[in-house]
Amino acid sequence: MSQRPIRLPSLDALLAFEAVARAGSFEGAAAELALTASAIAKRVAGLEDRLDQPLFLRQPAKGLSLTPAGHEYLPQVRQALALLQAMPLHQRSGPQRERLRVSSTPTFARQLLVPALPGFATAHPQIELELTLSVPLLAEGDAGADLEIRHGAVPDDIASVQVLLRDHLTPLAAPALLARHGRLQVPADLLALPLLRTPLQPWAPWLRAAGLGDAPEPDDGPRFVDLGLTLAAALASQGVALARLSLARHELAEGRLVQPFALTVPAERHYGLVVHRPSPAADAFVAWLHAHCRTVEAENSSATA
Incomplete structure (x- = not known):
């Protein structure tokens, strides 16, 4: 014997039926569910067709009243709706949050972005921020990102109006490293120390400005393909880093x-x-990030003044 097919009604129809049973009219249920009375009536009629029996008596003088089948069906429907409403995933409170996916270079994210994110969350609680990392030298970004923080030349790769942070470079070292090698009197003394190297930032610009333009790029030690790794090596007293003040401002302050x-x-x-x-x-994040970067630039300016 073939199994009788299950005739599941729609959730909208069940909600309409339960609301009409409480309100006693299509109009009352329509006001509660933000629909028209006609739409409520159609949903109830469709439910009755699916069940193949009436759930309400429609009497012009007395309005709507439950049939015996309706009386039997109502507590079952209410129990089913209560189970659905009790599920945690169905209990989203407040307005829907808008998700924003931001891709960033690793060091910018760790040193500049993440420490400041509580301020963004407080100002924009309706935005759910999702942060991913890219690899600058390998040009590997996040294809699904709504916004992307890049590190590159200006204006070749990034239009000048899109620049977040115009930074300054200077040698930085751990106190323990300097204590081992003695006090540095003049820039040339740096050449006696291990200079950390990264393809993302050659030493040449600073060496020229210090009158050491003939000094070659360092070619000893590990080659760090990440500005954050260069900072980590400097913190571990492995050498002197040519670092961005914005990225190292917390380490300098401490x-x-x-x-x-x-x-x-x-x-x-x-x-x-x-x-x-x-x-x-995206507009809210862009405005907040530009303001944050202006604050960082101001801090750097006051520190080097």
């Missing part, structure tokens, strides 16, 4: 890194922001 010389040079590569999918959430 004394974990020191700046042997006041000389700084403008960075030739800058952080910029590219918007792939405009939205109100």
Whole structure:
């Protein structure tokens, strides 16, 4: 014997039936569910067709009343609706949050973005921020990102209006490293110390500004393909890093890194922001991030003044 097919009604029809049973009219249920009375009536009629029996008596003088089948069906429907309403995933409170996916270079994210994110969350609680990392040298970004923070030359790769942060470079070292090698009197003394190297930032601009233009690029030790790794090596007393003040400002403030010389040079590569999918959430993040970067630039200016 073939099994009788299950005749499941729609959830909208069940909600309409339960609301009409409480309100006693299509109009009352329509006001509660933000629908028209006609739409409610059609949903109830469709439910009755599916069940193949009436659930309400429609009497012009007395209005609507439950039939015996309706009386039997109502508590079953209410029990089913209560089970659905009790599920955690169905209990989203407040307005829907807008998700924003931001891709960033690793060091910018760790040193500049993440520490400041509580301020963004407080100002924009309706935005759910999702942060991913890219690999600058390998040009590996996040194809699904709404916004992308890049590190590159200006204006070759990033339009000048998109520049987030115009930074300055200066040698930074751990106090323990300087204590082992003695006090640095003049920039030339740096050449006796291990200089950390990264393809993302050559030493040449600072060496030229310090009158050491004939000094070659360092070619000993590990080659760090990440500005954050270069900072980590400097913190571990492995050498001197030519670092961005913006990325190392916390380490400088805490004394974990020191700046042997006041000389700084403008960075030739800058952080910029590219918007792939405009939205109100993207606009809010762009405005907040630009304001945050202006604050960082102001802190750097006062520190080097």
